[in-house]
Amino acid sequence: MxxxxxxxxxxxxxxxxxxxxxxxxxxxxxxxxxxxxxxxxxxxxxxxxxxxxxxxxxxxxxxxxxxxxxGAVPRQAKWLASVMMLGSAIMLWWSPVAPWVRAAVYLLLLGVALWLWRRPED
Missing domain, CATH: 1.20.960 (Mitochondrial Import Receptor Subunit Tom20; Chain A)
Known part of the structure; x- marks a missing residue:
């Protein structure tokens, strides 16, 4: 079972x-x-x-x-993900959220971008 x-x-x-x-x-x-x-x-x-x-x-x-x-990520996918994260960061800048939330999200996006760009490529 x-x-x-x-x-x-x-x-x-x-x-x-x-x-x-x-x-x-x-x-x-x-x-x-x-x-x-x-x-x-x-x-x-x-x-x-x-x-x-x-x-x-x-x-x-x-x-x-x-x-x-x-653990490889294609370069095109890295660029696309980075541009999408940048777009999200820009939209968040104009959103009515608390500054600490904005800072936390920016740090998270930065961490993800750094991790992503350290992955091997195909």
Whole structure:
């Protein structure tokens, strides 16, 4: 019973992540690849056929394999993520939020950008 429940939870996580990734392929505000990475990871624990399909995908399969093998992020993805974070920072500047919230978000975005640019490239 526990094994069946675990399998169901892994498949649910894989399916929801895949759905969010597919939505992200259409909506520019939602990332695609991070959700596909999560989906492939969860599928590897409970849905091997979905994992195989994701790894074999002609567009996203190489990015998933590169992340798994070396933690690599393509340069184009780094630039896109950085520009999107900058856009978010600019919009936040004009938002009516407390200065400490703005500072915390800026530090978080800076930390993510630094981490991202230190990742190997494909």
């Amino acid at each position: 526990i094994r069946h429940t675990r399998l169901l939870l892994w498949r649910t996580l894989a399916g929801v992540s895949l759905l969010l990734g597919l939505i992200g392929a259409v909506l520019p505000v939602l990332p695609t690849v991070p959700f596909l990475l999560l989906s492939a990871w969860a599928a590897g624990r409970g849905w091997p056929s979905l994992e195989a399909r994701l790894l074999a995908h002609p567009t996203y399969g190489p990015a998933i394999r590169q992340w798994r093998e070396r």
